[in-house]
Amino acid sequence: MKTVAFCTLGCRLNFAETSTISRFFIERGFKVVPFSQKADFYVLNSCSVTSNANRKGRNAVARAHSLNPDAIIIVTGCYAQLKPDEVAALPGVKYVFGVNNKAEIERIIDSAENSQEVAISTTPHNDMKTFVPAFSKGDRTRAFLKVQDGCDYFCAYCTIPYARGRSRNPSIAECVEQVKSLAADGMKEVIISGVNIGDFGKTTGENFLQLLKAVAAVDGIERFRIGSIEPNLLTDEIIEYVATEPKMMPHFHIPLQSGCDELLKLIGRRYDTALYRHKIELVKKLIPDAFIGIDLIVGVNGETPEMFEKTVDFVNSLDISFIHQFQYSEREGTRALKFTPRVTAKQKQERANVIKSICERKHSDFVASRLGSVHEVLFESAKKGGMMFGYTDNYIRVAVPYDKELINRICPVTLTKVVDDDVVEAEILK
Numbered sequence: 001m002k003t004v005a006f007c008t009l010g011c012r013l014n015f016a017e018t019s020t021i022s023r024f025f026i027e028r029g030f031k032v033v034p035f036s037q038k039a040d041f042y043v044l045n046s047c048s049v050t051s052n053a054n055r056k057g058r059n060a061v062a063r064a065h066s067l068n069p070d071a072i073i074i075v076t077g078c079y080a081q082l083k084p085d086e087v088a089a090l091p092g093v094k095y096v097f098g099v100n101n102k103a104e105i106e107r108i109i110d111s112a113e114n115s116q117e118v119a120i121s122t123t124p125h126n127d128m129k130t131f132v133p134a135f136s137k138g139d140r141t142r143a144f145l146k147v148q149d150g151c152d153y154f155c156a157y158c159t160i161p162y163a164r165g166r167s168r169n170p171s172i173a174e175c176v177e178q179v180k181s182l183a184a185d186g187m188k189e190v191i192i193s194g195v196n197i198g199d200f201g202k203t204t205g206e207n208f209l210q211l212l213k214a215v216a217a218v219d220g221i222e223r224f225r226i227g228s229i230e231p232n233l234l235t236d237e238i239i240e241y242v243a244t245e246p247k248m249m250p251h252f253h254i255p256l257q258s259g260c261d262e263l264l265k266l267i268g269r270r271y272d273t274a275l276y277r278h279k280i281e282l283v284k285k286l287i288p289d290a291f292i293g294i295d296l297i298v299g300v301n302g303e304t305p306e307m308f309e310k311t312v313d314f315v316n317s318l319d320i321s322f323i324h325q326f327q328y329s330e331r332e333g334t335r336a337l338k339f340t341p342r343v344t345a346k347q348k349q350e351r352a353n354v355i356k357s358i359c360e361r362k363h364s365d366f367v368a369s370r371l372g373s374v375h376e377v378l379f380e381s382a383k384k385g386g387m388m389f390g391y392t393d394n395y396i397r398v399a400v401p402y403d404k405e406l407i408n409r410i411c412p413v414t415l416t417k418v419v420d421d422d423v424v425e426a427e428i429l430k
């Protein structure tokens with residue numbers, strides 16, 4: 001039996017796509033082994049969000065090549081799309097491809113052992129118009145479902161539109177069929193994912209709210225979470241729907257990037273701080289215990305100390321629960337390369353430290369504010385130190401003593417005590 005090992009870097013979408021690619025290999029009789037083991041095939045689903053992500057991709061290829069110099073190494077994902085020649089030159093790489101559909105994988109499997117040359121098969125971003133479905137099943141309690149791909153926004157610092165192409169989506173009917181099949185597989189929770197999910201419907205004349213209503217009507221799936229959604233596309237109607245539909249979890253991930261209007265405009269974001277504040281305040285008014293995570297880019301070219309101070313003040317003033325921050329890294333082909341002033345590595349680190357401490361405080365305050373309250377938790381299968389884990393509806397990580405009977409069940413608990421890393425111990429309510 002031939003073996004294949006997978007390594008995924010980057011976002012949830014990549015994980016969903018790797019999961020789908022792995023199913024194609026399994027259908028062809030492959031056995032999946034860990035990436036740390038010798039395998040006949042290695043598949044790297046790469047990321048290119050920062051230069052560090054590219055470096056991690058190169059390291060993963062080097063690791064695979066050292067484990068088995070004769071292995072067929074296949075690289076897909078954003079790094080492969082954006083820098084195919086650079087990736088193809090890495091020792092051991094045999095295939096570099098962009099669109100990871102079933103036909104492409106089967107063609108690679110069939111031709112791999114006879115092919116001597118490194119094959120590159122990437123697609124110019126303007127020609128990437130086909131939607132390739134994908135989902136991952138995680139630990140078989142919750143699934144990430146890709147409902148949209150690509151982005152037409154071209155923010156000044158971002159290469160994703162060049163790597164993933166134009167915004168596109170399947171029809172609502174196709175998404176509903178996928179959700180039904182996840183329900184038939186025993187999944188309880190679906191995370192609705194994409195690159196710019198609020199843009200859903202652009203290619204089918206539908207919209208994201210219609211999608212939410214259609215999937216919520218599927219029997220079997222009890223919880224839905226909305227992945228990251230742009231503030232200008234998170235309509236008040238969507239927030240009102242989440243507030244009233246029990247299957248929609250009170251959990252939002254809304255990219256902010258900067259709390260300074262001048263910088264938001266410069267980097268090409270499509271909202272200002274007033275609109276952003278309105279969205280946060282509406283969520284909190286309608287769903288007071290909702291979890292709200294935000295994204296911030298730190299140290300983008302053009303960000304002056306005064307602009308950063310505005311961001312700090314703005315973020316401090318928001319009732320949010322978590323900050324995902326990433327330090328800006330210059331990306332070839334993007335408009336931000338020309339922006340000044342350039343932020344030094346030391347300044348970036350200092351700014352990142354400030355945001356990190358705000359995040360820690362906001363998250364601790366959010367978790368502490370829920371102690372003593374009752375929430376529903378979907379329990380997962382992993383066991384660690386005699387405990388098992390799960391997330392509340394509003395995305396608080398909960399630990400209870402391990403009980404096999406609880407796996408993939410949704411149970412009410414009382415949150416009792418914060419332990420390490422803001423995990424909360426809880427008592428199960430019978």
Ligand code: SF4
Nearest residue numbers: 151153154155158160
């Ligand atoms: S919205 Fe902006 S940051 Fe997000 S993927 Fe599109 S271009 Fe990149």
